Amino acid sequence: MHLPNFHSAQNAAWRLLAVVKAVFQTTKDIPPVDAYTVGWICALREEYDASCRMLDEEFENPGTEQLRDPNAYVFGRIGEHLVALTLLRTGSFKSYIAAQTARDMARSFPHLRFILSVGVGDGNPSPEHDVQVGDIVVGVPTNTARGIEQYDMRKHLRGGRFELTGRLNPPPDVLLSAVSKVQGQYNGPMKSDITTEHLKRMNDLPGFQRPEYDRVYHSDHRHGGQSKGSETRDRLDRRGSNCTTRGVMAHYGTIASGCEIADVVTKAVYADDPKMNILCYDTVAAGLMNSFPSFIIRGIGDYCNSCQDDRWRSYAASTAASYARELLLTVRAEGAVNEPRQESLVHLPGTV
Template structure:
């Protein structure tokens, strides 16, 4: 029978829609283990490709909740080496080496020269009329960076998509799982950054947002983009900077301002709480463009693509190395 010390990887899925996708990615599910009365987390235990994984969700979104969940998890599962923070995020409609960023794409943090690839954009100091960011987060562990690099390399030289097949683990024929289906390119609408949503709480269709205010992205995307990045059959992954903060970004102009200042590809709300003292890789499926037109239509599919990427990552991590890292961490 497995014990707490047999688990080496934590998978944090903040929202219920993300938690369901995470649990469906497991190869096998394990029986629950006893935990301390002061540990209020609810865990799902299982394995992927020989790696024993603890999946936890958050009672509420945000950095504080994330920090509390991780602290309790690590007190119960003392051999946990590192974590994956997997869920949805608001994307920046920019371009990377893998092409333009669209809804349903996956963003993975990648360290830059002066930070870990995940920055806390709203944490800093006001100095002589300008704001200096001081929110530097712990870099992902080497084993995860190597796995992400190996996956990226394998994908570049392989004709077939390595990530998309994992979506088949989610049976979207079931009524409760239909929200994880690919919504289709006709529902991927980007509006001009200075055009606000007309009625809060209503869809763009219901409140008649002007379609003439949408950005014609086809005019800026080459024919090669359209051929190679067929998003109905392929998940596009971008690696770069993810920006974490305490608030939801729902303003296209603010999105662009922050993205330009920090080189961010995505905005989210939990990384700062998880990564302050816990080595972690952030994986976000793009569910909206961080503007006032955001809605829940892409939440399911974006959760699924992020979870599918996280699952594939375990096939690029040596099991023995992860276990040795966990033992080494516990003995220090």
């Protein structure tokens, strides 16, 4: 009769115990749903991929599949903050989808304090703001605007003027305070470019590296046709040397957003409105601001004209994600927790 080896049985028992402990430890280390305080929304795959690279650590799903939430999340940590990151579902009207995504996210995470919308937008260069591809535009209030203006909410008047027919909520105060700290770090004359360190997380992804040159069309330029202005404005500028030598700049002001992409003529009219002082265009931000306290960060992947060029889009997604990471590292965790929730003031048509 063959008797089992005592030491073999003991070793098997210890191995089983180690497995049980490992499973228990893994389960115990998964942060619960109510520990997440920051939402992070992207509209494009490039934005999503770049944003995921900014996480310090990833976690398993804490159980949102049981909450009837259609959003698919990546769960992670940046500094002291636990972040729930998602990519918008496909659809024609990104602003409406973003609004519903924010509401689903708010239901799933009861302690969520704010949402970062991190992605790519079309820049609007001006004599006051040398907005270039690869730069960052942060939607913050000015003396004449609330940071995000919805061009669907404006009625055209004679003489190129507009009448405001609705307002979007301003960004959360806790993030506006953090911006004041980050602003000097990014654009100070003696400061290094903070994005450089964060962008190292993208070094192994060739498609996300900085392109070599930049092309600039004026906002009223129509590709293949005449501009609405004089012939001297219908031109192509090559800013290769300046674009590739100067670091990433962050610009602060108004982002114009709408349910649909504005045509080149509409963009040109807005670009010439001194009260608006638009730095960037997008199609997502308008859906978020009145759905949940949100903060909009855009990397400039192109310019506001009809000549679309996607070569800078992935890099711009990386610069926006790097700024968002730096912003969260500036905000103390208790600041996020103490930020009061704000109720939606305006209901967007087509949202639930």
